[in-house]
Amino acid sequence: MKSVIKGNSAVAHGVRLARAQVIAAYPITPQTSIIEDLASFVAQGQLRATFVKVESEHSALAACIGAASAGARVFTATSAQGLALMHELIHWAAGARLPIVLADVNRAMAPGWSIWTDQNDTLSQRDTGWMQVYCASSQEVLDSVVQAYKVSEKVLLPTMIVLDAFFLSHTHEVVDIPEQELVDRFLPPLDLPLKLDIQRPGAFGNLVFPDRYMEFRYKIELAHREALEVWRQVDEEWGRLTGRSYGLVDSYKVEDADTVLLTAGTPASTARVAVDRLREEGLAVGVVRLRVFRPFPGADLARVLAGRRRVVVLDRNCSYGHHGIFHQETKSALYDLPERRRPQLVGVIAGLGGRDITAGDIAAILRKASHGELAPVSWWNVLQPEEELEAAVACK
């Protein structure tokens, strides 16, 4: 059924259709309406789940870990400081190999206080062992939640579904909400191989000596490698059922492009408008959107970007002291390409703390990039000292 709903509602519908059994969450803007919708589904009997109110995000994830350990399909949602507060348990959930799905509405970290979007909150959790999916539309959000349960439960790793604050979380779009029966066919009930069982008392997450620890960590790595393929299959299966699939890497007008913009999240949709505009001007430009970030689809990226002249990575994040995080990651993916097929790579940091990234901005960035006028790393649309601006232009 087609409905006009917000990105946050799309998350809630995805969770409802996945028949989550335990939801534990703590409110934080801009995530709150996700769990409000879920609470309402539970209250109205549209979702048979236990909704656990907790006193912090740390407890929210702890409750999810407990319930998942008992074999329940669980869900939580958060943003920014809330995700940071979960951090200890973010590691635990992955180490315990629990197929938890968490929606994070990307919000900038304080200080200064901000409720607006950027990606530093989720990218700070990059190395915890979680899978991460960055969405660009409400429909994709709903579909990704359902897909995430299937992948997580297959490879026994938790997944973070990521959506931009307000640009996606609070913007209404037409979303096709699948029938329950269809989702049930796609997603069987969870049956964890090892779960809390009073008939078989035991300790989970017990002390592991140096002679074993590394093996458990190696298994996490193996699961991530497997997950790349599972994501591909699950996405394709969903595509067969609904007509919608997204791939791990989503590209637009890249085949004949000279300059490609690579980004994640909603700026990728905006970039399509800019690309269409620049194509009319005669510039051969395209967009690549990184959808599944962990496991990292490095080979897919290399394949799609190989042979392009230039790649501009637009990062709505920054690894301070270095540069944009997707920029670094893309660079690592391209390193193994033969030099003649390896594109020139520049990085632009933009839109932190919710500063708008308009089609005009992206068109300007791509235009500059096409003319070789961008420095290897630059900050876009920010007050800068004069010499920085000069340097940015001088590199031409």
Place this chain on the structure above:
Amino acid sequence: MASELRLEDLSYVPFSEKPTTAIKTGTWKYVEPFYQNALPPCAAACPAGNDISYGLLLLAKGQVVEAARWWRRRNPIPATLGRVCPHPCENPCNREPLGGAIAVSMVERFLGDVEGDVVPQPAPPTGKKVAVVGSGPAGLAAAYNLRLAGHEVRVFDDKPAPGGYLRTGIPEYRLPRPVLDREVQMIARLGVVFQQGVRVGRDVSFEELRASHDAVILALGFHKSRALGIPGEDHPHVYNGVKLLEQLLAGERPSLPPRMTVVGGGNTAMDVARSLLRVGVSPVVVYRRTRAEMPAIAAEVEDALAEGIPFEFLAAPVRVVMENGAIVGLECQRMQLGEPDASGRRRPVPVPGSEFVVPCQGVVTALGEVVDLEGLPADLGTGDARQASTLLGVFVAGDMADGAGTVTAAVGSGIRVASVVDAFLKSGGLPVQAPTVQELWPRQVSLRRKVEFSNLNTAYFRPLPRPEIHHLSPELRRGSFAEVVQGWDVEAAVQEARRCLACGTCNECSNCLYFCPDVAIHRVDGGFVIDREHCKGCGICVQECPRSALELREVTR
């Protein structure tokens, strides 16, 4: 070793079926919890030493007779106290902000009225004899506790029936006589001998009494009224409040003037005024301060007002106004409140030229009472910290000792003196001071630690409203001495006991056990034990105990 192990043999997640008990987490701790009941604020405020929370805990479990027996362990007159005590226990009740204080007096009254096996057994005879002079609340409590300790106890009293002021000064609408009679009988049935109509110093000499007993306890109470000290006081229609009350309560109905002023603001004044109303007289209360300074029990003042009794506050009698030998009024002077006096209340100061007359045909004085020591040695003193008089083996109790002026305090005084006398009879010596009533509890409680509201984990308590207490309608009270406050049935009493937070009193709710992350708390008969080898001293049990019945202490190694 690593070569023998294959990756496939390992589970995907660390999991062990071996118990974690091999890891002695107890060695990590530097503090450890221990179960320690603490003093609830109600019990701390109870002058009679009622162990309220534990009694309510038994009642909440439906153990009605056990609760009643617990209550009577040292207190011989709970049915009486439940009716006449101003319940200071309810003021600091931690339930107050969560629906209102527990109605302890109503529960005490219910438990006091419980029939059955509610009186403890006396200890084997000691062969010691004790004389108790006075059968008021202090004398009854002393007699009861000494009898329970195995001593032979005789009570001497000059009135026809035991009870002292309970019988002569507290009207039936507050304390029906069958209630008092039953409690006196329960004491007598233990073997306490009541010798009524015997006044020491008149019918038997003090020295005789002292010679024939191993100890003597004087618990004479305050029965002698203070005089007004104004012109016209000797008129026959100026009555002594204590004596008039005694007459009325004995069922006498002297011919009284139709309108009478009652002078005073204490319990006697209230009892006199309310009793007069019940025998057809219109009383007016004259008090030299305001309602806020009245020493009377607040509930009694409220009841008097509800019954329509007029009050003339800030008025001090100057003279009795007479015409042709008959009283026509009481001339008073208007007062205003000045600096606080020794009692902490603001001193009334006369307003010059403010005289006015309260019309009446009779006056009753109720200005407070003092002890009447006629026939006793003059130099007995009022007792030291042990309630011992200046004479060896002679002790004092009740108002004589402390002048506290409430039945409850008198019971507490009787309990304490009994403990001192018991020690004296058994050892021949005296303790440095009388124990507090709480120190006599058989239950092990940390008396140093009083449980405040902030010590509770209120997450576990929902607000629950204090139940209604029904009073006889004021219209039905005129001309009748029927009991005003209506009692509760077992259901209401148990319900109220369940509302008790049981501050500092473990009721085996098991929260500690549920929350212990190390599974180091185990249930045993009558409580819990902490597995010290595995308790790592996190303190979660202490935090999650709703009622502060656990403490943390430093571990010394």
